Amino acid sequence: MNVLINGVPHDLPADATVRRAVQELTSAVAGVAVAVNDEVVRRGAWDSTPLSEHDRVEVLTAVQGG
Amino acid sequence: MSLPPLVEPADELTVDEVRRYSRHLIIPDVGMAGQKRLKNAKVLCVGAGGLGSPALMYLAAAGVGTLGVVDFDVVDESNLQRQIIHGQSDVGRLKAESAAASVREINPLVNVVIHNVALTTDNVMDIFAAYDLIVDGTDNFATRYMVNDAAVLLGKPYIWGSIYRFDGQASVFWAEHGPCYRCLYPEPPPPGMVPSCAEGGVLGVLCASIGSVQVNEAIKLLTGIGEPLVGRLMIYDALEMKYRDVKVRKDPECPLCGKNPTITELIDYEAFCGTISDEAQQAATGSTITAQELKDMIDRDEDIFLVDVREQNEYEIVNIPGAVLIPKGDFLRGVALERLPQDKKIVLHCKSGARSAEALAVVKNAGFSDAVHVGGGVLSWVKTVDPSLPTY
Ligand SMILES: [Zn+2]
Numbered sequence: 289m290n291v292l293i294n295g296v297p298h299d300l301p302a303d304a305t306v307r308r309a310v311q312e313l314t315s316a317v318a319g320v321a322v323a324v325n326d327e328v329v330r331r332g333a334w335d336s337t338p339l340s341e342h343d344r345v346e347v348l349t350a351v352q353g354g
Numbered sequence: 355m356s357l358p359p360l361v362e363p364a365d366e367l368t369v370d371e372v373r374r375y376s377r378h379l380i381i382p383d384v385g386m387a388g389q390k391r392l393k394n395a396k397v398l399c400v401g402a403g404g405l406g407s408p409a410l411m412y413l414a415a416a417g418v419g420t421l422g423v424v425d426f427d428v429v430d431e432s433n434l435q436r437q438i439i440h441g442q443s444d445v446g447r448l449k450a451e452s453a454a455a456s457v458r459e460i461n462p463l464v465n466v467v468i469h470n471v472a473l474t475t476d477n478v479m480d481i482f483a484a485y486d487l488i489v490d491g492t493d494n495f496a497t498r499y500m501v502n503d504a505a506v507l508l509g510k511p512y513i514w515g516s517i518y519r520f521d522g523q524a525s526v527f528w529a530e531h532g533p534c535y536r537c538l539y540p541e542p543p544p545p546g547m548v549p550s551c552a553e554g555g556v557l558g559v560l561c562a563s564i565g566s567v568q569v570n571e572a573i574k575l576l577t578g579i580g581e582p583l584v585g586r587l588m589i590y591d592a593l594e595m596k597y598r599d600v601k602v603r604k605d606p607e608c609p610l611c612g613k614n615p616t617i618t619e620l621i622d623y624e625a626f627c628g629t630i631s632d633e634a635q636q637a638a639t640g641s642t643i644t645a646q647e648l649k650d651m652i653d654r655d656e657d658i659f660l661v662d663v664r665e666q667n668e669y670e671i672v673n674i675p676g677a678v679l680i681p682k683g684d685f686l687r688g689v690a691l692e693r694l695p696q697d698k699k700i701v702l703h704c705k706s707g708a709r710s711a712e713a714l715a716v717v718k719n720a721g722f723s724d725a726v727h728v729g730g731g732v733l734s735w736v737k738t739v740d741p742s743l744p745t746y
Contacts, residue, residue, distance in 0.1 A: 311646075314644070315644040315645070315646030315647055315738060316543065316544070316547060316644050316729065316730075317734075317737065317738060318540075318541045318542065318543050318544055318547075318729075318730055318734070319539060319541065319542050319543025319544070319547065319548060320539075320543070321538050321539055321587075323587075323600040323601075326598075326599075326600045326601060327600060327601040327603075328538060328587065328600055328601065328602045328603065330537065330603065330605040330607070331540050331605070332605065332607045346600065348523070348587075348589070349543065349548060350495070350516070350539045350542060350543055350548065351516045351517065351518035351521065351523070351548060352492075352493060352494050352495045352498060352516060352518075352542075352548065352550055353404070353493055353516055353517045353518045353550060353551035353554075353556055354401055354403055354404055354405045354406070354490070354491040354492050354493045354515065354516060354517065354551075
């Protein structure tokens, strides 16, 4: 299955979840948020939210600067 | 989703005020009623730095009646590249005083309240209580989580913004109508994983890009116009020149604003964020690995020397297979160094990543330049590598 992660195409297994997509970019969990098709998926639902072909995944990192 | 105005209108505008705010008054959506609401509004800016500078200046010019400034810091020459509320002659002056002087110069009709203190769990509730709306322009995770928690506990909306290099994010967090910061980011990145602006740099004008979004949202909330940035995260990329937004829902499991909150009062934010010294932060920047990366190193049979810098009793509760226990104190006293092999890569870990970052600073200073520490420590190991292990 092909999904876009932060704008770059990735080939993931057909049963890949949101967590799997995050792991493509980082093994960090704390301080990371992820949006699928422009909607943030809450942390507690990363494992239970499956991805679909052509989903757009955006992995965001918290920054502290002000 | 539009929301009702946050503030009731003031009784009237003076002749001076009508002249000054005429370009607002002739916008039908703002008009006399909107400007009177701004006059009655009390807005607090937390931090008179990069984001606080444009925020305070535009809020002042817009005619917000009462503007509070919280900052304990003094103006440094390195601030002037982006903190435009301060000038050359303000170097060495308290930021809150300097910012207040600029606000008075921009608009003498504004009542400025100076809070020349560090925001702490002892004063944050009292300070916030006097305001309708808070603008978060702080520069560290510990204060950001404290601002969020205090705002949620007081039922107040706040406008969050954060910046790094060319990237900015902003949102309005108002638990009554949408998510809070913890719904988006349940906890901060481990110490050392994400550099601050002091370590990684920030494009000066980025402060204006994000600070002006914050002011824009403040005016909308105060006057009840437009679509507020509640339940949406605005993401700005200055290099691509793109503003995008993603939807953020309230997390029913949020420990603060969810259905069964476990955080019902302020907590220890330094401990929560694993706040560490500048030296440790510096050592950890670029030298922090994740627990999964450590697991991969072990699986590949890499030549590493894994050191657990916690205390004996903690080691007995849970430990990472193969780790040698050398408590952090032994590093600070210098006696640990002779136990480190010269020919192996040193990998340090503790419970959450704060102590190992401190020990890392010592180890790197002693010449072990490729040493790293594990962000999130053994807690992260349990979470991501071996959930069967106990945590404490
Ligand atoms: Zn929340």
